[in-house]
Ligand SMILES: NC(=O)C1=CN([C@@H]2O[C@H](COP(=O)(O)OP(=O)(O)OC[C@H]3O[C@@H](n4cnc5c(N)ncnc54)[C@H](OP(=O)(O)O)[C@@H]3O)[C@@H](O)[C@H]2O)C=CC1
Protein backbone atom coordinates (compact mmCIF):
# COMPACT_ATOMS: atom_id res chain seq x y z
CA UNK A 96 0.00 0.00 0.00
CA UNK A 97 1.41 3.35 -0.86
CA UNK A 98 0.44 6.68 0.52
CA UNK A 99 1.52 9.85 -1.21
CA UNK A 100 3.32 12.27 1.06
CA UNK A 101 3.30 15.70 -0.46
CA UNK A 102 6.18 17.85 0.46
CA UNK A 103 5.35 21.43 -0.35
CA UNK A 104 7.59 23.39 -2.67
CA UNK A 105 8.83 26.39 -0.70
CA UNK A 106 8.33 29.71 -2.42
CA UNK A 107 11.49 31.81 -2.31
CA UNK A 108 10.33 35.33 -1.43
CA UNK A 109 13.89 36.60 -1.22
CA UNK A 110 14.61 35.71 -4.81
CA UNK A 111 11.28 37.14 -6.06
CA UNK A 112 12.13 40.35 -4.16
CA UNK A 113 15.65 40.53 -5.63
CA UNK A 114 14.27 40.23 -9.18
CA UNK A 115 11.74 42.95 -8.41
CA UNK A 116 14.40 45.30 -7.02
CA UNK A 117 16.48 44.93 -10.17
CA UNK A 118 13.46 45.99 -12.27
CA UNK A 119 12.60 48.83 -9.89
CA UNK A 120 16.19 50.12 -9.93
CA UNK A 121 16.03 50.48 -13.74
CA UNK A 122 12.86 52.53 -13.48
CA UNK A 123 14.31 54.58 -10.58
CA UNK A 124 17.41 55.28 -12.71
CA UNK A 125 15.27 56.66 -15.53
CA UNK A 126 13.38 58.91 -13.14
CA UNK A 127 16.62 60.14 -11.58
CA UNK A 128 17.96 61.04 -15.04
CA UNK A 129 14.84 63.11 -15.59
CA UNK A 130 15.43 65.03 -12.35
CA UNK A 131 13.04 62.98 -10.23
CA UNK A 132 15.14 60.80 -7.84
CA UNK A 133 12.61 58.78 -5.79
CA UNK A 134 12.56 59.56 -2.06
CA UNK A 135 10.54 57.54 0.45
CA UNK A 136 9.89 58.86 3.97
CA UNK A 137 8.85 56.58 6.84
CA UNK A 138 6.91 58.03 9.78
CA UNK A 139 6.90 56.10 13.08
CA UNK A 140 5.12 57.27 16.22
CA UNK A 141 5.78 55.96 19.72
CA UNK A 142 6.82 52.37 20.41
CA UNK A 143 8.81 51.23 17.43
CA UNK A 144 9.29 47.60 18.49
CA UNK A 145 6.50 46.20 16.30
CA UNK A 146 7.58 47.93 13.10
CA UNK A 147 11.32 48.08 13.81
CA UNK A 148 12.17 45.02 11.70
CA UNK A 149 10.09 46.31 8.80
CA UNK A 150 11.74 49.75 8.90
CA UNK A 151 15.20 48.18 9.12
CA UNK A 152 14.45 46.09 6.04
CA UNK A 153 13.12 49.11 4.20
CA UNK A 154 16.35 50.97 4.94
CA UNK A 155 18.40 47.96 3.89
CA UNK A 156 16.64 47.35 0.57
CA UNK A 157 15.69 50.86 -0.58
CA UNK A 158 19.17 51.60 -1.88
CA UNK A 159 19.42 48.52 -4.12
CA UNK A 160 16.04 49.49 -5.58
CA UNK A 161 17.34 52.99 -6.35
CA UNK A 162 15.11 54.66 -3.75
CA UNK A 163 16.43 57.14 -1.18
CA UNK A 164 15.01 56.46 2.28
CA UNK A 165 14.51 58.62 5.37
CA UNK A 166 13.10 57.28 8.65
CA UNK A 167 11.48 59.77 11.02
CA UNK A 168 10.57 58.85 14.59
CA UNK A 169 8.17 60.92 16.68
CA UNK A 170 7.50 60.51 20.41
CA UNK A 171 4.49 58.61 21.79
CA UNK A 172 2.80 61.83 22.99
CA UNK A 173 2.78 63.60 19.60
CA UNK A 174 -0.77 64.90 18.98
CA UNK A 175 -2.93 64.11 15.96
CA UNK A 176 -2.81 67.79 14.98
CA UNK A 177 1.00 67.80 15.10
CA UNK A 178 1.17 64.63 13.01
CA UNK A 179 -1.23 66.01 10.41
CA UNK A 180 0.97 69.12 10.25
CA UNK A 181 4.03 66.92 9.72
CA UNK A 182 2.27 65.00 6.92
CA UNK A 183 1.16 68.23 5.25
CA UNK A 184 4.76 69.38 5.32
CA UNK A 185 5.79 66.12 3.59
CA UNK A 186 2.92 66.46 1.08
CA UNK A 187 4.20 69.91 0.11
CA UNK A 188 7.89 68.98 0.04
CA UNK A 189 8.70 68.44 -3.65
CA UNK A 190 11.69 66.20 -2.76
CA UNK A 191 9.42 63.67 -1.03
CA UNK A 192 7.67 61.16 -3.31
CA UNK A 193 6.35 58.56 -0.90
CA UNK A 194 5.09 58.55 2.68
CA UNK A 195 4.58 55.41 4.77
CA UNK A 196 3.01 55.59 8.23
CA UNK A 197 4.26 52.62 10.24
CA UNK A 198 1.76 50.63 12.26
CA UNK A 199 0.83 50.28 15.03
CA UNK A 200 0.15 53.87 16.09
CA UNK A 201 -0.41 55.02 19.70
CA UNK A 202 -3.99 54.53 21.00
CA UNK A 203 -4.86 58.25 20.84
CA UNK A 204 -4.12 58.46 17.10
CA UNK A 205 -6.96 57.37 14.79
CA UNK A 206 -5.25 55.56 11.92
CA UNK A 207 -7.81 56.58 9.33
CA UNK A 208 -7.53 60.29 10.07
CA UNK A 209 -3.79 60.06 9.58
CA UNK A 210 -3.98 57.99 6.38
CA UNK A 211 -6.36 60.58 4.96
CA UNK A 212 -3.78 63.29 5.54
CA UNK A 213 -1.30 61.66 3.13
CA UNK A 214 -1.65 63.04 -0.40
CA UNK A 215 -3.05 60.22 -2.60
CA UNK A 216 -0.18 60.67 -5.08
CA UNK A 217 2.33 60.04 -2.25
CA UNK A 218 0.34 57.24 -0.62
CA UNK A 219 2.76 54.36 -1.23
CA UNK A 220 0.84 52.09 1.15
CA UNK A 221 -2.39 52.53 -0.76
CA UNK A 222 -4.26 53.19 2.48
CA UNK A 223 -5.84 56.58 1.72
CA UNK A 224 -9.63 56.07 1.42
CA UNK A 225 -9.32 57.08 -2.25
CA UNK A 226 -6.68 54.41 -2.90
CA UNK A 227 -8.60 51.73 -0.99
CA UNK A 228 -11.74 52.68 -2.91
CA UNK A 229 -9.98 52.14 -6.22
CA UNK A 230 -9.42 48.48 -5.32
CA UNK A 231 -13.19 47.96 -5.44
CA UNK A 232 -13.17 49.46 -8.93
CA UNK A 233 -10.40 47.05 -9.89
CA UNK A 234 -8.31 50.08 -10.76
CA UNK A 235 -5.11 49.65 -8.86
CA UNK A 236 -2.41 52.27 -8.99
CA UNK A 237 -0.95 52.10 -5.48
CA UNK A 238 -2.15 49.03 -3.55
CA UNK A 239 -1.49 47.99 0.07
CA UNK A 240 2.01 46.48 -0.11
CA UNK A 241 1.48 43.29 1.87
CA UNK A 242 -1.73 42.38 0.07
CA UNK A 243 -0.19 43.10 -3.34
CA UNK A 244 2.93 41.10 -2.41
CA UNK A 245 0.91 38.07 -1.27
CA UNK A 246 -1.15 38.08 -4.48
CA UNK A 247 1.94 38.57 -6.68
CA UNK A 248 3.51 35.53 -5.02
CA UNK A 249 0.45 33.40 -5.79
CA UNK A 250 0.57 34.62 -9.41
CA UNK A 251 4.08 33.15 -9.82
CA UNK A 252 2.60 29.64 -9.37
CA UNK A 253 1.35 27.52 -12.27
CA UNK A 254 -2.31 28.00 -11.34
CA UNK A 255 -5.20 29.52 -13.22
CA UNK A 256 -6.54 32.42 -11.14
CA UNK A 257 -9.90 32.43 -12.91
CA UNK A 258 -12.34 30.25 -11.02
CA UNK A 259 -9.77 29.43 -8.31
CA UNK A 260 -11.28 28.73 -4.89
CA UNK A 261 -9.49 31.01 -2.46
CA UNK A 262 -9.87 31.31 1.31
CA UNK A 263 -8.51 34.36 3.12
CA UNK A 264 -8.10 34.00 6.89
CA UNK A 265 -8.10 37.43 8.56
CA UNK A 266 -9.98 40.48 7.28
CA UNK A 267 -8.00 43.54 8.38
CA UNK A 268 -8.25 46.62 6.21
CA UNK A 269 -4.52 46.53 5.46
CA UNK A 270 -4.09 42.84 4.57
CA UNK A 271 -7.08 40.46 4.47
CA UNK A 272 -9.72 42.68 2.85
CA UNK A 273 -7.49 44.02 0.08
CA UNK A 274 -6.33 40.46 -0.73
CA UNK A 275 -9.97 39.40 -1.07
CA UNK A 276 -10.71 42.26 -3.48
CA UNK A 277 -7.54 41.70 -5.51
CA UNK A 278 -8.36 38.00 -5.89
CA UNK A 279 -11.96 38.75 -6.87
CA UNK A 280 -10.56 41.10 -9.50
CA UNK A 281 -8.53 38.19 -10.90
CA UNK A 282 -11.63 36.03 -11.23
CA UNK A 283 -11.23 33.86 -8.12
CA UNK A 284 -14.10 32.77 -5.89
CA UNK A 285 -13.21 34.17 -2.49
CA UNK A 286 -14.22 33.16 1.05
CA UNK A 287 -13.15 35.43 3.89
CA UNK A 288 -12.78 34.08 7.45
CA UNK A 289 -12.40 36.01 10.70
CA UNK A 290 -12.73 35.44 14.43
CA UNK A 291 -16.48 34.86 14.20
CA UNK A 292 -16.22 32.24 11.44
CA UNK A 293 -17.75 29.00 12.75
CA UNK A 294 -15.29 26.64 11.11
CA UNK A 295 -12.23 28.13 9.47
CA UNK A 296 -11.08 24.57 8.69
CA UNK A 297 -14.20 23.86 6.64
CA UNK A 298 -13.45 26.85 4.40
CA UNK A 299 -9.69 26.42 4.23
CA UNK A 300 -10.03 22.72 3.31
CA UNK A 301 -12.14 23.62 0.29
CA UNK A 302 -9.58 26.10 -1.07
CA UNK A 303 -7.00 25.75 -3.84
CA UNK A 304 -5.16 28.69 -2.29
CA UNK A 305 -5.19 29.88 1.32
CA UNK A 306 -3.94 33.28 2.53
CA UNK A 307 -3.37 33.56 6.29
CA UNK A 308 -3.02 36.97 7.95
CA UNK A 309 -4.05 36.77 11.60
CA UNK A 310 -1.02 36.98 13.88
CA UNK A 311 -1.41 33.66 15.72
CA UNK A 312 1.40 31.13 15.51
CA UNK A 313 0.24 27.61 14.68
CA UNK A 314 -3.28 28.71 13.68
CA UNK A 315 -3.30 26.75 10.42
CA UNK A 316 -2.45 23.04 10.60
CA UNK A 317 -2.03 20.43 7.89
CA UNK A 318 -5.48 18.91 8.48
CA UNK A 319 -6.99 22.26 7.43
CA UNK A 320 -5.41 22.19 3.98
CA UNK A 321 -6.48 20.47 0.79
CA UNK A 322 -3.62 18.29 -0.55
CA UNK A 323 -1.67 20.22 -3.17
CA UNK A 324 -3.09 23.65 -2.28
CA UNK A 325 -0.99 26.82 -2.16
CA UNK A 326 -0.56 28.36 1.30
CA UNK A 327 0.58 31.97 1.59
CA UNK A 328 1.59 32.71 5.18
CA UNK A 329 1.55 36.43 5.97
CA UNK A 330 1.67 36.22 9.76
CA UNK A 331 4.71 37.37 11.70
CA UNK A 332 5.02 36.14 15.28
CA UNK A 333 7.86 35.88 17.78
CA UNK A 334 7.94 32.49 19.46
CA UNK A 335 10.81 31.65 21.82
CA UNK A 336 13.00 34.26 20.18
CA UNK A 337 12.28 33.01 16.65
CA UNK A 338 10.19 34.58 13.88
CA UNK A 339 7.39 32.27 12.70
CA UNK A 340 4.23 32.72 10.62
CA UNK A 341 0.62 31.72 11.34
CA UNK A 342 1.14 28.31 9.73
CA UNK A 343 2.22 25.21 11.61
CA UNK A 344 5.07 24.70 9.19
CA UNK A 345 5.79 20.97 9.56
CA UNK A 346 2.22 19.69 9.27
CA UNK A 347 1.25 22.09 6.46
CA UNK A 348 4.40 21.36 4.46
CA UNK A 349 3.39 17.68 4.41
CA UNK A 350 0.09 18.46 2.71
CA UNK A 351 0.36 21.70 0.75
CA UNK A 352 1.64 21.90 -2.82
CA UNK A 353 3.33 25.26 -2.23
CA UNK A 354 4.12 27.18 0.93
CA UNK A 355 5.74 30.51 1.74
CA UNK A 356 8.25 30.24 4.60
CA UNK A 357 8.51 32.81 7.41
CA UNK A 358 11.02 34.42 7.29
CA UNK A 359 11.91 34.50 3.60
CA UNK A 360 8.40 34.50 2.08
CA UNK A 361 5.93 37.37 1.98
CA UNK A 362 8.06 39.76 4.10
CA UNK A 363 10.84 40.49 1.56
CA UNK A 364 8.29 40.81 -1.27
CA UNK A 365 6.31 43.32 0.83
CA UNK A 366 9.42 45.48 1.18
CA UNK A 367 10.12 45.26 -2.57
CA UNK A 368 6.48 46.17 -3.32
CA UNK A 369 6.82 49.26 -1.15
CA UNK A 370 9.83 50.32 -3.25
CA UNK A 371 7.90 49.61 -6.42
CA UNK A 372 5.08 51.83 -5.17
CA UNK A 373 7.57 54.59 -4.28
CA UNK A 374 8.92 54.56 -7.84
CA UNK A 375 5.40 54.42 -9.29
CA UNK A 376 4.35 57.36 -7.10
CA UNK A 377 7.38 59.34 -8.28
CA UNK A 378 6.38 58.76 -11.91
CA UNK A 379 2.77 59.74 -11.17
CA UNK A 380 3.98 62.98 -9.55
CA UNK A 381 6.31 63.78 -12.44
CA UNK A 382 3.47 63.32 -14.91
CA UNK A 383 1.01 65.25 -12.75
CA UNK A 384 3.49 68.11 -12.41
CA UNK A 385 4.10 68.25 -16.16
CA UNK A 386 0.36 68.22 -16.90
CA UNK A 387 -0.47 70.97 -14.45
CA UNK A 388 2.52 72.98 -15.71
CA UNK A 389 1.21 72.78 -19.28
CA UNK A 390 -2.30 73.66 -18.11
CA UNK A 391 -1.26 76.81 -16.22
CA UNK A 392 0.84 77.75 -19.27
CA UNK A 393 -2.31 78.35 -21.29
N1 LIG B 1 4.62 40.06 5.98
C1 LIG B 1 4.19 41.31 6.02
O1 LIG B 1 4.59 42.10 5.22
C2 LIG B 1 3.18 41.73 7.02
C3 LIG B 1 2.77 40.87 8.00
N2 LIG B 1 1.82 41.24 8.87
C4 LIG B 1 1.43 40.24 9.86
O2 LIG B 1 0.20 39.65 9.46
C5 LIG B 1 -0.59 39.36 10.59
C6 LIG B 1 -1.92 40.06 10.46
O3 LIG B 1 -1.70 41.46 10.42
P1 LIG B 1 -2.93 42.49 10.40
O4 LIG B 1 -3.87 42.14 9.33
O5 LIG B 1 -2.34 43.82 10.45
O6 LIG B 1 -3.57 42.12 11.84
P2 LIG B 1 -4.92 42.54 12.53
O7 LIG B 1 -4.73 42.21 13.97
O8 LIG B 1 -5.34 43.89 12.13
O9 LIG B 1 -5.97 41.51 11.91
C7 LIG B 1 -6.03 40.18 12.27
C8 LIG B 1 -7.24 39.54 11.63
O10 LIG B 1 -7.32 38.18 12.02
C9 LIG B 1 -8.66 37.86 12.39
N3 LIG B 1 -8.67 36.78 13.38
C10 LIG B 1 -8.37 36.81 14.68
N4 LIG B 1 -8.44 35.59 15.23
C11 LIG B 1 -8.82 34.76 14.25
C12 LIG B 1 -9.09 33.37 14.19
N5 LIG B 1 -8.94 32.59 15.27
N6 LIG B 1 -9.45 32.83 13.02
C13 LIG B 1 -9.58 33.61 11.92
N7 LIG B 1 -9.34 34.92 11.91
C14 LIG B 1 -8.97 35.49 13.07
C15 LIG B 1 -9.20 39.14 12.95
O11 LIG B 1 -10.59 39.11 12.82
P3 LIG B 1 -11.54 40.06 13.69
O12 LIG B 1 -11.27 41.46 13.26
O13 LIG B 1 -12.90 39.60 13.33
O14 LIG B 1 -11.14 39.83 15.12
C16 LIG B 1 -8.56 40.17 12.03
O15 LIG B 1 -9.31 40.37 10.87
C17 LIG B 1 0.25 39.76 11.79
O16 LIG B 1 0.97 38.65 12.25
C18 LIG B 1 1.21 40.79 11.24
O17 LIG B 1 2.40 40.85 11.96
C19 LIG B 1 1.19 42.44 8.80
C20 LIG B 1 1.54 43.34 7.84
C21 LIG B 1 2.60 43.07 6.92
Ligand SMILES: Nc1nc(=O)c2c([nH]1)NC[C@@H]1CN(c3ccc(C(=O)N[C@@H](CCC(=O)O)C(=O)O)cc3)C=[N+]21
Nearest residue numbers: 145146149152196197198241338358359360362363365
Ligand atom coordinates in the same frame (compact mmCIF):
# COMPACT_ATOMS: atom_id res chain seq x y z
N1 LIG C 1 1.90 50.64 7.78
C1 LIG C 1 2.43 49.43 7.94
N2 LIG C 1 2.44 48.56 6.89
C2 LIG C 1 2.98 47.32 7.04
O1 LIG C 1 3.00 46.53 6.08
C3 LIG C 1 3.56 46.96 8.30
C4 LIG C 1 3.53 47.91 9.33
N3 LIG C 1 2.95 49.12 9.13
N4 LIG C 1 4.06 47.61 10.56
C5 LIG C 1 4.73 46.37 10.81
C6 LIG C 1 4.24 45.25 9.92
C7 LIG C 1 5.22 44.13 9.79
N5 LIG C 1 5.72 44.19 8.43
C8 LIG C 1 6.81 43.50 7.92
C9 LIG C 1 7.15 43.51 6.59
C10 LIG C 1 8.25 42.83 6.12
C11 LIG C 1 9.05 42.13 6.98
C12 LIG C 1 10.25 41.41 6.46
O2 LIG C 1 10.92 41.87 5.58
N6 LIG C 1 10.56 40.21 6.98
C13 LIG C 1 11.68 39.42 6.55
C14 LIG C 1 12.78 39.39 7.58
C15 LIG C 1 12.45 38.61 8.82
C16 LIG C 1 13.62 38.45 9.77
O3 LIG C 1 14.71 38.95 9.52
O4 LIG C 1 13.38 37.81 10.81
C17 LIG C 1 11.19 38.02 6.22
O5 LIG C 1 10.03 37.72 6.53
O6 LIG C 1 11.96 37.27 5.66
C18 LIG C 1 8.74 42.09 8.33
C19 LIG C 1 7.62 42.78 8.78
C20 LIG C 1 5.04 45.14 7.76
N7 LIG C 1 4.15 45.74 8.52
